Amino acid sequence: MSANIPDFSLPGSGARTTAFLTDSTLCIGCKACEVACKEWNGVAEDGLNWSGFSYDNTGAVGASTWRHVKFVEGEPQPGFGGAAGEVSSWNFSSDVCKHCEQAGCLEACPTGSIVRTEFGGVYVQPDVCNGCSYCVVSCPFGVIQKNDSDGRAFKCTFCYDRQKVGLQPACAKACPTESIKFGEISELRLAAQERVKELHSRGVHDAQVYDPVDTSVEGTHAFFLIRGDPRTYNLPPQPEVPTIYLKAGWRAAALGSAALLAGSLVAFLASPKGARSRQFRSRGHRQ
Amino acid sequence: MSTEPLRQEPVPQRVSEARLLELRRQAETRGRVEGAGVHPPGAPFPKASPDSGYYGIPLLKQPQWKWEVPLYFFVGGAAGSAAVIGAMANWVGRDPELRRNARLVAAAGGMISTGLLVADLGRPSRFLNMLRVFKKRSAMSVGAWTLAAFSSFSGATAFAELLNEHFDFSPVRVLGHISEAFSAGLGLPFHNYTGVLIGATAIPVWNRNIATLPIHFGMSGLNSAVAILELMGHNNTALNLLGIGASTFEAYEGLHLEQRGEAALEPLKHGVSGWITRLGGVLSGPAPLSLRLAAQVIGSRNLRRAACWAAIAGSLLTRYGWMQAGKASARDWRLPLETADAPELQAESERLQTPEPKTV
Numbered sequence: 001m002s003a004n005i006p007d008f009s010l011p012g013s014g015a016r017t018t019a020f021l022t023d024s025t026l027c028i029g030c031k032a033c034e035v036a037c038k039e040w041n042g043v044a045e046d047g048l049n050w051s052g053f054s055y056d057n058t059g060a061v062g063a064s065t066w067r068h069v070k071f072v073e074g075e076p077q078p079g080f081g082g083a084a085g086e087v088s089s090w091n092f093s094s095d096v097c098k099h100c101e102q103a104g105c106l107e108a109c110p111t112g113s114i115v116r117t118e119f120g121g122v123y124v125q126p127d128v129c130n131g132c133s134y135c136v137v138s139c140p141f142g143v144i145q146k147n148d149s150d151g152r153a154f155k156c157t158f159c160y161d162r163q164k165v166g167l168q169p170a171c172a173k174a175c176p177t178e179s180i181k182f183g184e185i186s187e188l189r190l191a192a193q194e195r196v197k198e199l200h201s202r203g204v205h206d207a208q209v210y211d212p213v214d215t216s217v218e219g220t221h222a223f224f225l226i227r228g229d230p231r232t233y234n235l236p237p238q239p240e241v242p243t244i245y246l247k248a249g250w251r252a253a254a255l256g257s258a259a260l261l262a263g264s265l266v267a268f269l270a271s272p273k274g275a276r277s278r279q280f281r282s283r284g285h286r287q
Numbered sequence: 288m289s290t291e292p293l294r295q296e297p298v299p300q301r302v303s304e305a306r307l308l309e310l311r312r313q314a315e316t317r318g319r320v321e322g323a324g325v326h327p328p329g330a331p332f333p334k335a336s337p338d339s340g341y342y343g344i345p346l347l348k349q350p351q352w353k354w355e356v357p358l359y360f361f362v363g364g365a366a367g368s369a370a371v372i373g374a375m376a377n378w379v380g381r382d383p384e385l386r387r388n389a390r391l392v393a394a395a396g397g398m399i400s401t402g403l404l405v406a407d408l409g410r411p412s413r414f415l416n417m418l419r420v421f422k423k424r425s426a427m428s429v430g431a432w433t434l435a436a437f438s439s440f441s442g443a444t445a446f447a448e449l450l451n452e453h454f455d456f457s458p459v460r461v462l463g464h465i466s467e468a469f470s471a472g473l474g475l476p477f478h479n480y481t482g483v484l485i486g487a488t489a490i491p492v493w494n495r496n497i498a499t500l501p502i503h504f505g506m507s508g509l510n511s512a513v514a515i516l517e518l519m520g521h522n523n524t525a526l527n528l529l530g531i532g533a534s535t536f537e538a539y540e541g542l543h544l545e546q547r548g549e550a551a552l553e554p555l556k557h558g559v560s561g562w563i564t565r566l567g568g569v570l571s572g573p574a575p576l577s578l579r580l581a582a583q584v585i586g587s588r589n590l591r592r593a594a595c596w597a598a599i600a601g602s603l604l605t606r607y608g609w610m611q612a613g614k615a616s617a618r619d620w621r622l623p624l625e626t627a628d629a630p631e632l633q634a635e636s637e638r639l640q641t642p643e644p645k646t647v
Contacts, residue, residue: 051342053332053333053342054333054335054342056342059344060344060345060346062348070335070341071335072335072341073334073335074335086301086304086305087304088308104489107422107424107425108425108426108427108488109422109425109427110417110420110422110425110427110428110430110431111413111416111417111419111420112416112419112420112422113416128413128416128419129409129410129413129416130408130409130410130411130413130414130416130417131408131409131410131413132407132408132409132417132427133350133351133352133409134425134427134484134488136348136349136350136351137347137348137350137485137488137489137490137493137613137617138487138488138489139347139348139489140347140489140623141346142345142346142347142348142489142617142623143348144348145348145351146351146409147409148351148409150409151408151409151410152409152410153409228337229336229337231336231337231338231340231341231624231626232335232336232337232340232341233335233341234340234341234344234346234620234624236346236623236624237624237625237626238625238626239623240489242487242488242489242494243424243487245486245487245488245494245497246424246426246483246487248486248497248498249426249482249483249486249487249497249498249500249501250483250501251498252482252483252486252497252498252499252500252501252502253476253479253480253482253483253501253502253505255501255502256478256479256482256501256502256505256506257475257476257478257479257505259502259505259506260368260371260475260478260479260505260509261371261475263509263529263532264371264372264375264525264529265375265379266528267375267524267525267526267528267529267532268375268376268379268380268525269379270524270525270528271380271523271524271525271528272523272524
C-alpha cells in the first residue's frame, strides 16, 4: 500500500489531479478521520446526540461534519472466520464530499465562491460566500450545508491548504488502516480496480467501486470501495448534476414569457381602446 | 479476614446473544416482541439495506431558505407581470391610469423583492457578491442579475411616471417609455425564472416538474398582478381576460399534478405541504375562474373582487406549498436512491449482491 502514499517533493509544485479512495473493507470505524478533519479545519462540534436506532450517532455529512463514518450493520456472515457466523457483520465507510467532475454546487453558486482547485477538488471560498444556500439544494449527494449561526455554506475543502504545501489531507493522514487513500486520481482508480480484483479472488464477491462516471456527474474525486448495493451506504445509484434540467426549464420559461406577452397583447387589443379603466376619484390624479 | 474473590466480567453468552438477535428481528419485522413484555416504540427499526437505504437517513439536505424566499417568488412574479401589463396598457391599451398603477406595482415589487432576497442571505452585507460574476449555468446568478436590472428599470420607470405628474416634461416622458421597454423586457424572465431556479435542483419534487414549474409560477404571478391592479380600481376587460387566462392555466396545472401518480409528487398531495399546495391550487385556479365567469354573467363587482383576493391568496400559498414540498421531498430518503429509471444499473447492483444468509 505504500505505493499509494503521494510524494509531493516540492511544495505547491504538484497541481496533480488528486483524489480520495475510501476502502470500506479496511475501515475499522475508529472515526480518526472525523476527528482529524475537525482538528485541522477547526470545525465546530455537532452536539452529542444519540440517533437511537443505530451505532451511528452522526448520521450524515453536513456543515459541521466533513468526514463521516457510516456504520452499516448487517447480517452475520458465516465463512469469514471467528464468530462471523454468529454476530452482526459490519461495514464501515468514511463518507466525504465527492468533489464531482460536474459539481452541482459549483455550477449553482451565484457568487463564484465555489471554485475548482488546481488539484481538481471543489472548494468554497469562505470570504466570498454570501450564504444564498442555492448550493445546498443543488448537491445530488446532500453534502454542502449552510451553517445557520455563521451564515455561510461549508463542506470538505479537500484540505486545499495542506495540498498547497504538498501535504495529504488530514483524514488520509490520520487513517490508521489506510482505508482512506489519497493520491493521483488515475493511479487511485487503478488501485481501486486491483483491490476489487484481489477481494473477489479472496471470496468477497460483492466488492465494487462506487464512482458514478456514467452519470451526468461524470465521476468524482472521492470514490468508494464498498460491499454490496451502494444504496445501503446512502450512495445514490443515479446521481445527476441539476444543470441537466436547465434546458427544459428555460424552454418552459421562454414559453411562459411568450404566453404572457401574447396574452396581454391580445387582451388589450380585444378590450375597448382609449377608455379609462378606472373611475377617477375626487382626490383625483393628473392624467 | 477472607479475601473477596474479584468479580468476573460477564462473558457474552452465545445463547443470550442469539436470543437478543431474535428479539431484534421480531421487533424489526413485527413491531413488537412476543412473550417478552417488550413493546419498543418506533419499531420497525430502520436498517441499512438496499431497500431501506442507510437507516432511512435522508440523503439530500433540506432547502434552507426561510419565509422570505417564497414571499420573494410571490412578489417577484407579480412585479414582473405588472411591468408587462403596464407596458401593454401604455402602448396597446392607451390607458394612462392603468399604466401608472402597473408601473408603481412593478417598482414597489422590484424593491420589495430585492429586500427579501437580501434578507434571506446568510451574509446580507455580501449581497453584491452576486454581481461579481455572471454564470449562465446558475439560475440564481441569472436571477440575481435579472432582479438587479429589473428593479433598476422598473424603479426608473415609476420615477419618470411620478415626475411627469408634477412636471410635464417630454424628455422625462420619453426616458420613461424607454425605461418601460427595458422594464417589461426584463419582467418577462423575472416573472417566471423562479420556476427554473427551484426546478434545476437536486430536490426530486422540484426537478420532476421542471417542464411546467416556470409556466406555473409565471401564471401564478400574472394572476396576482391582475388581482392587485383590479383591487386598485381597474375593471377593464383586458385585466379580466388575463385573469381568466391565468386562472384557467392554474386550474389545468392543478389537475395535471393531481392526475400524475408519481411517488416524487407525494409532498404536493399529502401532509402539511400537500394541504398548502392543494388549498393554493384551488384558490389560484378553479375559485377565481368560476368567480370571474359568474361575475361576468351576473355583472357583480363583488364577485370579481372576491376572485382577486382568492388569486392573491392562492398565489402566495402556492409558493409556500412548493417550498414546503421541497423540504418534505428532501426528507424522503427513497427518492434519490431510486433505480427505476436505470434498469441496467439495478441489474448491475443485483448481480454484485451476495445472497443473504437465511439463518441467525
